[in-house]
Amino acid sequence: MNWESARQFWEMGGYGFFVWGSYGVTALLVAAELLLLARRTKQARALATQDAALARIDAERRSGS
Helix, strand or coil: CCCCCHHHHHHHHHCHHHHHHHHHHHHHHHHHHHHHHHHHHHHHHHHHHHHHHHHHHHHHHHHHC
């Protein structure tokens, strides 16, 4: 398509609100997913560290008996 002005580009023939709105919602959801993924990763690493520490303590108790 060929636009005569930047305003026509942003308006997208009357559909600009829907076009740019869908891009905005998509960007927001992708950002939210990345934040939630980072939080889940942090929790999983903390749980794995805790499990390893408990396994090490259990192994020390068994070998000491």
